[in-house]
Amino acid sequence: MESVAKNLTAQFRSTSLTAQRQAVLAGAGIAVLPRFMTRDDKRLIPVLPDQIRLIRSLWLLIHEDIHVLTRVREAADFVTDIVRAERNLFIDD
Secondary structure, eight states, rough: OOTOOOTTOOOOOOSHHHEEEEEEESSSSOOOOOOOGTTTTTTOOOSTTOOOOOOOOOOOOOTTTTTTTTHHHHHHHHHHHHHHHHHHGGOOO
């Protein structure tokens, strides 16, 4: 929360983006949610979009014991390709 504003105290905390989204929809307040979770829901509107900009990294972790398996590599490549193709859901250009 420090990356958004100083001296704020959260009334609800969750590491689950889904739980945060549901809390906002239930009227619990506002949250910092990724665009891919909000863009098609007209009930959610951006608040301070020009003042707050967060940049996060996405990581795909694969256990070293299975990273060479064809099915695992193909699945990882598929996910990577989709994220690249839908880049606009994750960042502003």
